[in-house]
Amino acid sequence: MKKMFFRPQRAKFSYCFGLLFLCTFLLLPNLFAQNNRTVSGVITDVKKVPLQGVSVVIKGSARGASTDQNGKFVLSEVPANGVLVVSYTGMNPQEVSITNKTAIVVIMAEGVNTLNEVVMVGYGTRQKRDVTGAVAQVKATQLENENPQSIQDVLRGNVPGLSVTSSPNAKGGGNLLVRGRASINAGTSPLIVVDGVIYPGDLSDINPNDIATVDVLKDASSAAVFGAKAASGVILVTTKKGNGSKPTITFNTNVGLAKLAMDEPLYDGPGFVSWRTAALNSINANARPFQYDDPRKLPADISEAQWKAYDNSNPTGDAVDIWLNRLRMFSIEKDNYKLGRSTNWYDMMFQTGLRNDHTVSISGKKEDVSYYMSANHTLNEGFIVGDKFSTFRIRINLEAKAAKFMSVGLNLQFADRDESQVPVSWQQMVNASPYGQKFRPDGVTLRDSPNDDIGNNTNPFLDNTYQNRLQKSNTLFGSIYLKGNLPFGFSYQTNFTPNFEFFKFFNGRSAKDFRVSVRRGVATRRDQSTFNWQVDNLLMWNGSVGEHRMDATVLVNAEKFQQWNTQMENEGFDPNDNLSYHNIGAGIKPVISSNDERSTGDALMARFNYSFRDRYLLTTSVRRDGYSAFGLQNPRATFPSIGVGWVFSKEKFARAEWLGYGKLRASWGINGNRDIGRYSALSDLSTGKYQFITPSGQVILVSQLFVNRLQNSGLKWERTESYNLGLDYSILKDRISGSIDAYRRSTRDLLINRLLPDVTGFTNVLTNLGEVQNKGIEVSISTLNMKRQHFTWRSTLNFTMNRNQIKKLYGPTPDYDATGKVIGQSDKNDVANRWFIGQDIDVIWDLRVLGIWQQNEAAEAAKFGVRPGDFKIEDLNKDGKFSDADRQFLGYRNPRSQWTFRNDFTFNNFDFSFMLYSNLGQKEEFNQAKNNLGFVDRQNSYQFPFWTPENPINDYARLSSNNGSANFNVYRSTSFVRLSTVAVSYSLPPSLLTRANIQSLKLYLNVNNLAVYQPNWNFWDAEFRNNPPGDRTVVPPPRYFTFGINLTL
C-alpha cells in the first residue's frame, strides 16, 4: 500500500482535474461574509412537548442547526428574507418565513406524508420529493415498540418489493431479496451500505438500536451510483448521530421469552405402537391378519396359537414378547412398554428461552463536536435446547469541525459475536423411540441410542453434550472521513473504510461420543482473518440559477480484500482427549490446510441532478467499475442511468383541492452483479493425498493433482437493465399518500454455471449467458384513518407482485430432424438444471401427483409396479414409463404476490400497532405425504394421516409407500397470512418526568409471530427454514414475547 501512495503520478486527466479542484478550493478562505442576523426558536409537538434533534436549515443553503433537549435552537447569519426548513423524523416538515422575526415557535404535527423525508440516495441525501427513482425508507425509530433484533426485522414486511426470510435460530436474521431473483448462479443479496460506505460484514454486527433509518434503493437509476454491485438492490443504513447540547442518555433494555410457536406432535408410547403396527402391516406385503396386532386383542376367529404360528414363533413363548419382537422393538423398548414408561423426546427438545437485549447510548453535540456512542449486549437463548447467541456491540460516531471548511469524523463499529452453541439434534426426536431412554441405568451417562439401535437413531443430546465448541467473530468496521463545504457551492468528502474480521472456529468431538470413540476424539481449529479496505473520494457541487437547481457528484474509489484462513484437524488423542481442541498436537492424524484469497476493485462515478421550478427533475449518473475476479479480460465495465420526474401537482391544470401532491417518475439504468467467487474465472488444480507402498513395505504419501475447474478468461459482469415507472401521490390533505411502481428488469450475461456434458469430466463452467427478466408492481398506501384529539389511527398497505421469466439461455444451437439433418436453430432449455425458456427460474417441473391408488384400482396400479395406497402419478404420454416426457409445470416456489398491512394506533400516551403479512401462491415440497421418509419400521413419526384400506384418503400415501419407477415430489401450497407483530407501549406523561429530569420513559410489550394461517400446509411453519434458499428444510418456528423499557435522560 505504501508503495502505491508515492508512485509517480502519471495520472489521467480526470484524476488531475479532481485534484486540482479540491486543492484550489481547500486553500481559498471563505471570502463571502453576509449581512444577516441571528434567529432563535422553540420547536414542540402538538402536545407541547419540546422536540430534541429537530433539523432547522436555511433554505437554499447547507447551513442549519438542530434543537437541544428543550427544543431550542439558535441560528446565526440568517438572511433577512430567509426561510427556515424545519424537519423531524415522523413529522410533517414546515417552511417558516422569518421576515422581521428573530424568535419563532414551531409546532410540528405527525405526518403520514413521506414525501418530505430526507432519503439516502447513495453518496448523498435527497428529499423524497426530489427523487426520481424507486426508493423506500423505513424509520427504525418508529419500530422501537416492536424491538427489532436485526436489520432484517426492521425491514421485514415494511418495504414493498423486498422479501425477507425468517430464521428460527436464536441469532435471528434472514435473507434479503429485492424485486425477485434476477441471477441464476451469482448472489442475489442486496448491497449493504452503512453511513455512506459499503458494508462487507455480517448484518448481525449492526445493533438495530443504533439505526436511525434504512433506505432501500430498488430501481437501477437510484442504485446506479453503486454500479457494479447494485443489481440486487441497495440497502442504506443510517446510524444515529448526536445533536442537542446536553448529552442525551438512552437506555433501552428488554427481556423476552422465546417459545415454540406451533406444535407438530410425534406419537406418544401407545400411539407409537399402533403406528408401528400399521407401518409393518403396510411394509409386509404378505402380512397375515392381525400378525402385528396386540395378541391380547385378537378377534375371536384367530387363536393365539394360530397367531403365533404365523412366523413359527415358540408356541409356549410369551405372546406379548413375540408381538413386540414382531414390531421390531429392542430390549429396552420392550421393558419400558411393559412398565408403561415412556420418554417424551419432543418436550425435551424445546424450551422457553430467555432473551436479553440491553443498549445504552449517549449522544450530543458540544460546540464543534457531535457524538453518538452506544454499547449493547444481547444474550438470546433459543427455543431449541442448547441454541444460544450472544453479542457485544459498540458503536462510536464522532464528528468534529476542524476548520470552517472541514469536518472530520469517525464511525466505528465493534462486535464480539459468540456462536459457540451446539443445539440438541432435534431432528433426531423423530427417530428416537418413545420407549427408549436418554440415560444409561446410572442415570447420568447418555445412551448412544435411545433404544440401543445406533444404526438408525442416535441420542439427540450427543452433539449438545459431547461437542466442545468455540466459535467467535470479532469485527471492527470503521469509516474515517473528512468533509466540508467549499466556496461556489462545492463540497467534498473523503472516506477511508477499513474492515477487520477475526474468526475462530474451534471444535472438539469428545471420545465419549461413541461415534468417534474408536478414533479417540476428533478436533478442529480454524482461524480466519480478513482485512479489506475502501477509499472513496467525493467532490460535490450544487448551485442554482433562477429556478434551475443543479447538483453534481464525482467519485473515485478503490478497494482491496484480503483473507487468510488456516485450519488444522487431528484425531486419535493420546493419552486421552480431555484437552479437546486446546492441545491439537496430542493427536496422531494431523491434517493441516490453508486458503488465502485476495481481490481488488476500483470505481469512478459521476452523477448530475437537475430540477426546474421543483417541478421537472432529472437525475443521471455513470459509473465505471473494476474488479479483479474478471481481471483476465474484462476487468472494467460501465453502468449508466437516467431518471426523470414531473411534479404534475404543481402544474396549473392539476391544482385541485383534493390533490396535495403528485409526481410521475421514470427511470432507466444498468447495474452490475459481481457476486461470484474471487477466482471463479480461473482454472484451478485440486490437490490431495494418495498412498503408495514401497517395495520395502513403507507407506508413502503422494500428492495428486487434477484440473477441477475449466478456465473462462472472458468472464465478465452480469448486467441488469431496468426500467421503472412510478407515481408518488398525496391526496385529501395528506390523509392518503403513497406510491405505485411498475418495473421491468432484464438481466443479461448471466453468471451461470452452465452444465457441461459429464463426459468432459467437468460438471459445469461459469460463464455469461442468457437473460432473465423480472417484472412487477409495487403499491404502497399510507392512510390517516382517524385523527381525534386523543386518538389517531394510521394504516399502511403494501402490495408486491413479481413475475420472473428466463428469456434466453445458451443461444441458438442446431435442430435436427429424425434423420439427423439440420432443420434450423433454436435456444434450448436446460432440462438437466430445470431451466426453461419462458418460465420462472423457480418453476416446479415434475411429475404430477393425481392422488392415491385406491383398492379398486389395484390392477391399474400394478402396471406401474405399485399398489393401492401408493401415489398415483400421471403418465402423460401413456407409455407406461416415467420420464421427462411426463414432467409438467406444476407451480412456483416463489410467492406470486405478497402483501403487508400495518396499523398504528395512538391513544393518549398509549401506542398500539400490529402487522399482518402474507405470501401467496408459492408451493413447496411436501414429501412427508409419501409416509416413506427414513426407516418407518425402526423409528417414530410425526402424526401425519396415512392411507389404509379402511381410511382410503387421497392426499397421503400408505405407510412406507412405494414410489415405483417415478422420481417425483409431492407439492403443497405454502400460502400464508401471518400476524407477525403486535406491540403496545405506554409513554409516561412529560409532566411526571420533568421533575425527575427524565426526558421520556416508555414501557413496551410486544409479541412476534403471534399467529399464522396456512390453509394448505401442515408441517411446521412453511416460512421458517434453516438456511434458504439452498436448504429448504422446514424447521419449527419461534414466537417471541418481549417486555422493554426505553428511558431517555
Next chain:
Amino acid sequence: MEKIKKYIAGTALITLAIGMGIGCKKAYLEPQPLSFYEPSATYTTVAAMRAALAACARNLRFEYYGGNPPILTEMLFTEIAVEGTTDKAGPAQDLNLLITPDLVEFNNDDRNKIYVYWDEGYKGIKYANTVISRIDNVTYASPAERNAILGAAYFHRALRYYKLTHQFGDVPAIMKEITAPSLEFYSTKREVILNKIKLDLDSALLWTSDAVNRGEVTKGAVAHLLTKVNLALGNFDAAITAANSVINGGTYSLMKSTFGSAAPPTTVMPGTRTPVPLPRNVIWDLHRPENKSVAANREGLLMIISRFGDGQFNTGMTIMRQAVPFWGSNISSPTGKKGTNDNINPEFIQSNLYGRGIGRTRPSDYAQYDIWNDPNDLRHIPGNWMKMEDILYNDMGLKTSGDPWYLKNLQLRNVNGGLICTDTIRSWFGWPHYKLFVPDFENSPMQGGHTDWYLFRLAETYLLRAEAYFWKGDVASAAADINEIRIRANCAPISPSAVNIGTILDERARELFFEETRKTELTRMSYLFAKTGKAAENGKVYTLARFSDENYLYDRVMDKNNFYKKGVVTNYGAKYTISPYHVLWPIPTRSINGNSNGRINQNKGYTGFENNVPPLEAIP
C-alpha cells in the same frame, strides 16, 4: 499559523487519498491466486505429471469403498448377487421398474451406482487425458521416463473405456484433454474404442515396468488389461500372448502357502465369548489387509491403496456393512425373543468379529451353495467362510431373562421346522469371511476399516487365459489354467471336457467375489457369443443384431440367480426382475440432456432410444 498548518494537513490527506485512487491501474485488477495451483504453470515438471497419475490411481478407489459401493451394482446384474435391502422402495431389485435413464441420475446409496460408474469413469479419463495431452510439455531425464508416464496414463484411460464399453456399449470417445466448454459429443462404436485402447496398451506394455511402488501401474496390470481387451475384440491369440507375459514374466506367481504374520482365522464356541484360533491357510493370508501389498505377496498385479491417514474414504471401506448379513435384526431365538444384537453394548460384542452388516449385497443360492461342490475348497472351509449358524445369540435380553439360548448357535428353524428368521433375504446368508473381515479402528460398531484391495490379481489372469483357450477350442489348456486356481485352493482338478464358459464363470465366482466387475465380464462374454456365433453351454446361439433382446448374460442370470429366476418378492413387496436389455445399462438422462449440441445414444430397451443417431465409426 495554526490555520495554515491545518490547511497543509488537510491538503496532504486529500492528496494521499486521491493518490491511492490513481494507483489503481490495470495491473491492480489482475487476479492473483494464492492458495491453489494453476494448470499451465504447474504441469511442467515430472513431479506434476506423476501427481496427475496419482489422481488416476486414487480415482480407482471409488469402485470398492464407501456406502453402497459401485461394485455391488456390477454384481447385482449377474447371477451371483442381488440387492438385499428389503425394507423400502428404491433399491435395485425390480430392475424392470427401476433401471430407467431417469432413475439412474442418483449417486444415492438407496438406489444403484450406474451413474457413478459413468461419472467417475469419465473423470478418470479426464485425469489421464491431462497427462497424455501435456506429455511433451515436460523435460524428462530420459525417453524411458516419459514413456513410462505416458504408458501409465494410457493404462488408466484404457481401463475406464474397457469398463464403459461393457457397461454402456457405444459411448463418447474422448482422447484429448478438454480445455474449453464443448457440448457436441456423439457416441462412438464400442469396437472402435476397443481397438484404440488396444493400440495404446500395446505401447504401454513396452514402456511400463513392474519395478514400481504398489499402487502404481505395473507392466503386469497393463498385460492383464490387454488380455481382457484382446478377448473383447476376439483376438484370442493376442490375449494368450498378453496373459503369458504376466504369467511367465517371472515377477508374479500364485501364492500357494501361508505367508505374512497376520492373525489366524477364528471361531467362537457356543457358550463362550472368546474366539478360538484356527489353523492358518493361504487363502486367509492372501486376503488379510496387512498382507495384500507386502513384497512377499507376488499375486497382486495392481493394488488400490487405502491406509489410515489419508483424506478420502476417511472411515474406511465399510465392506462389512455392505456385504455381511443384517444379522442383528429379524432373528429371533426359538423362544420368540430378540436373538441377536450387532451393537457395542452387549457383553458379547459380536460386531467386533463380523462387523455390523446391513445385508445389502445378498449372494444368490448359486453363489452361496451351488458352486461349493468341493468339500476341500479352502475358500469355503469354516473360519474362512461364515455360515449364519456360526453366529451366537447374544442379545442381553436373553441373558437377563435367563433364556437357555443365550450364547447358543443361531437356528434358522424351530423344532417343528418353522422359519424363525423373519427376513432370510437380508438377514440370513453365508459369506466369505476371509475377504470381508477388515478390522475397523474408526467406526463403532465395526463396518470394515482401511485396507488395500486387489484391482487385478494373477488368479484372474489364469482364468482369462483359460477363457481365451476355450474360445479357441483348446479345452485342455483351459482346464490346466483353471486347475492352477483350483489346486491352490485345495480343490480337485476339473477335466477338460467339463470346461465351458459356465465352468469358467463358476471358478471366477469362487475366486473373485467382490474383486471382479462381473457384469462387465459377462457382457464381454455375451458379446463374444454373439460375435462368434459359438453355441453356449445352454445350447443357444446369439447374434449381435438382437443383442439387447437375447443374450448370454440374461439367460445365465435367469438360469442361476434364484431371485430373478423365481421372481422372489421381498417382505416389502418388491419383486426381483431383470430383462435381456439390461445387458447394457441406460445412459443417464442427465448426461444426454447436458449434451445439448450433440447426441449421446441411448441403449435399446430404454426410453430415448428412438432419438439415436448412427454412432461414430472413428475416434473424433
